Amino acid sequence: MNTKYKTPVLLVESDPNDAQSIEGLMEDVGFKYDFHHAATLFEGFELLRRIPIDIVLLNLNLKDTSGFRTIATYLDHFPGIPVIALSDAPNEIIGNQAIKAGAQDYLVKKQFDGKTFGRAVRFALQRSKVQMKLEETARELELSKRRFLEAQKMAHFGNWSMDLVTNEMHWSDEVFRIFSFQPGTFSPSLSDYLNYVHLEDRPGVEAFFEKMSRDGSTCQHEHRIIVGNTTLRHVTVQGKVRIEEGGERVILEGNIQDITERKLSDQLIIEKNLTSQTAKIQEEVLSDLGFQIRTPLSSIVNLVFLLDNTPASEQQQSYLNDLKASLEDLSMSVNNLVNFTVMVSGNVKADEEEFKLQEFLQGMANAVRIKADKARMKLNFEIDKRLPEKIVSDPRKLTQILYNLVDNAIRNTPENGEIAVIVKAGEPVSNKLDLSLSVRNNGAGFSKEKLKELLHADKMLESLPEEKGELKQMRHLGLAIVAKLTKMLEGSLDIESKEGAGAEFKITLPVKAGRKATVLEGDVPDMPLKILLVEDHFLNQIATKKVLTSWSEYVAVDIAENGLIAVEKFKEYGYDVILMDIQMPVMNGLDAAQRIREISQVPIIALTANSTKQEQDNCLAIGMNDYLAKPFQPKELYSRILNVLSLVAG
Helix, strand or coil: CCCCCCEEEEEECCCHHHHHHHHHHHHHCCCCEEEEEECCHHHHHHHHHHCCCCEEEEECCCCCCCCHHHHHHHHHHCCCCCEEEEECCCCHHHHHHHHHHCCCEEEECCCCCHHHHHHHHHHHHHHHHHHHHHHHHHHHHHHHHHHHHHHHHHCCEEEEEEECCCCEEEECHHHHHHCCCCCCCCCCEHHHHHHCECCCCHHHHHHHHHHHHHHCCCEEEEEEEEECCCEEEEEEEEEEEEECHHHCCEEEEEEEEECHHHHHHHHHHHHHCCCCCHHHHHHHHHHHHHHHHHHHHHHHHHHHHHHHCCCCCHHHHHHHHHHHHHHHHHHHHHHHHHHHHHHHCCCCCCCCEEEEHHHHHHHHHHHHHHHHHHCCCEEEEEECCCCCCEEEECHHHHHHHHHHHHHHHHHCCCCCCEEEEEEEECCCECCEEEEEEEEEECCCCCCHHHHHHHHCHHHHHHHCCCCCCHHHHHHHHHHHHHHHHHHHCCCEEEEEECCCCCEEEEEEEEEEECCCCCCCCCCCCCCCEEEEEECCCHHHHHHHHHHHHCCCCCEEEEEECCHHHHHHHHHHHCCCEEEECCCCCCCCHHHHHHHHHCCCCCCEEEEECCCCHHHHHHHHHCCCCEEEECCCCHHHHHHHHHHHHHHHHC
């Protein structure tokens, strides 16, 4: 207990002699205190409302109340301030009732001395703090559980367990949804699971469960299921054996994920590759796929990050690690699609746009740090503070270059090794400057002959010796992509390495410094502002509306699910600003904005996940006032709204 701090103590006691006696005992409690006295419960409540009190000594028999009602009334009004119940005579029933109701202790007057009294007060204060901490932890665990279940739902990822003796299974809510059932509608078993497995895949699934039960090792299997007698889905299931404490029960536990969309996308890419128009079709598919997954994937990453930074049980942490691994697989699948398109397309061009460099690099740092942590490596990401706020370049190709360089470093660095990523900028000349990307590792390094092969990008895949294993092939593909993209962006690639001394890959790219935007950061609307949010994605509707209405009490937001509804709402109600999504059913944002422009010059800001220069040009060409790519920071949205309003007012 802090020796400089005086503990404020309140005694509620109607008998003045007893009050004086207890105050005398306080001199021997062993800590500094401020003593306060109230003769009735009413007076005690008045004191508690006026001054801070750490602990209350409450006689159960007062002038204005008595017995159990005294402690019950007190706890109804001040449940957060610990209390020790006092009684004139020993009464075990009243004492037990007081403790059960929430009192920290129960003492009989004239049956304790100062030291005993002090010990009771100290223990009561400690127990109260522990109890509050436990309640706070319980609330945090409940919140963590809700976030975890939400993340599972978004990722189509569920967990299950099975008793090896009875074959009875427990499914999480998301497993029921994967099989198209309402959660908890029946008690599943292994035979129920097998009934929905595609007939051709059933022997493999049975062998999967048998192998897992026999070997006790972690197993993974991919198969098809038929739901609703008509719908075919692809799932991947993995599990392991767990023996409960005491060895009385053996459990299989694991997870299952719906990977149907990924399988269909892979199949589409392969089929489209059979014609001479492969490159064009693949780019269109990739662009559409990127648009479709950008928002939910970003939400999942954020939720997983929040979950990873909240207290969780050992079992919840195990599920979270499985979820992170599945999320990594999904990210790698998207990355593989991009890699494949880059390598086979003969007309891939740089698609320049202006973007915030610091935010871009910070996002990349978070992504590659997860990959390095998974590989048990130390990653240092150094960003020069002198970098310009914005640059004009191709952010998607920069992402590919940096990601593949880090991936290559991880694959060529032993466990517990170190990787350094350094980003610098040269001195600007006019509005042009050189952006330097360096990735260094302390792995095995390369021989001189190997360095010569790596530096010839066009012949890299042919010149590297064939090695067994998919990981080796992916490493070579990644370096070929780095070299090709660097050349496309008119940059240079240099590799420094010695066998046994690691390697350093240096990329230098010419970029343009972005213009500084005119922002009104910090300002808020001071008069009514009616905004029409045109957005078809339900979660984005909720999140964006909350961002806008929390900005100012003067902001009102209406929602339109598509462009046609937006046009009709604008004609009927009129708005000060329109926030327009682009890709929507019924009528897209471009057509809707064009119709609105025929009757009004109301400010329109495009909000879209398809972040390309062509998309931006299309929006501005039909008369939209500004363009903002998802995901965006709330302050950026506020600034854009105030900017377009100021231009209209001017």
